[in-house]
Amino acid sequence: MEPTRVMIIEDEALVALDLAKGLEKDGYLVAGIADNGREALELFRATPVDILLVDVHIIGDQDGITTAASLLEHRQVPLIYLTAFTDAVTLERAKATQPSAYLAKPYTLTNVRIAIEMAMHNFAVARQGTPPGKVIPLEKSPAADATDKETILRLNDYIFVKHQYAFVKIRLTDILYVEAENNYVQLVTPDRKFLLRQSLAQLLDKVDYGSMARIHRSYAVNIDAIQSFNEQEVTVAKTSLPIGRTYREEFLKRFNFR
Known part of the structure; x- marks a missing residue:
């Protein structure tokens, strides 16, 4: 089974490294870390990525929201924001990129893991073409709906x-x-x-x-x-x-x- 490949876009090096270390310990694969939009786009184009973890405030002319929008134009993957910015204007801008979650700093690794698992599940369900309004529990795949397998x-x-x-x-x-x-x-x-x-x-x-x-x-x-x-x-x-x-x-x- 291939681990989930996570890309981190964060301009605080210590925060990014701590998050990467925690995720790798839990079985995720950190595909790369970038602190600016240009580097993030180059890395995203060159590296297989399953999910994005993005801070709103990053180095350079493009902030995390603009950067995320550029990446998603290139390839659709689930997106989670990890940020200290919770003002109404920033939230409205973030909504336009349709993130799976918006976690305010300081966050816990447990909350990040939950958000990743939920995001990956919902993205997989959407890719399967599940009809709107049909709910599939987190621990089931679409193919397992009829068999109700235990976790x-x-x-x-x-x-x-x-x-x-x-x-x-x-x-x-x-x-x-x-x-x-x-x-x-x-x-x-x-x-x-x-x-x-x-x-x-x-x-x-x-x-x-x-x-x-x-x-x-x-x-x-x-x-x-x-x-x-x-x-x-x-x-x-x-x-x-x-x-x-x-x-x-x-x-x-x-x-x-x-």
């Missing part, structure tokens, strides 16, 4: 999770922790993260893995992956996760903690 499949010591229209194999012991945010959960392994559209309770029920322990309304951890813990938090892969009061007693019972 998580369990097979012995593995699960297969739906990621960009393919099922990716994950060993249960490789799951480090799961984080919930709104209607999504992020499943974290040592080398990748997977964003799924379902609740934490639904994911734990489908995974059905005895070593997974709910420690907070937003977190569940693999007991075998814990590096250290106390009554307030656990550490997994150098990441500290809080223990909620509601889940503390049940969690500590696993260690005969008194």
Whole structure:
């Protein structure tokens, strides 16, 4: 399965590099980074790109909106704006380019991932010629509409999770922790993260893995992956996760903690 190729147009080098690093860690391929319209157009023409992440304020005579319009004239791909500009005039100009999302800075990597997945899904649906008004859930491809395939499949010591229209194999012991945010959960392994559209309770029920322990309304951890813990938090892969009061007693019972 080919990773989604992301092009970043951003004039703040540190912001662009941090975003690129986070996206690559999550399995995306950063096709290139540009800080001005001319460079962006040259890169876009020469490089396969699946989606654009564009800041409104960039170096040069052309801003991000004008640059995005020029790129989309060359080839249609989904477009997401990442910017600190939220005034009415800028928003109206941005609307003309029909972006999939408009994220205000400071944004979170989780929100960027959600926006990318939604944008890629909606773009794929539009390319399939889905009739207006017909809604296809995020985790289904148009071809899967009749079969209602699950986003998580369990097979012995593995699960297969739906990621960009393919099922990716994950060993249960490789799951480090799961984080919930709104209607999504992020499943974290040592080398990748997977964003799924379902609740934490639904994911734990489908995974059905005895070593997974709910420690907070937003977190569940693999007991075998814990590096250290106390009554307030656990550490997994150098990441500290809080223990909620509601889940503390049940969690500590696993260690005969008194």
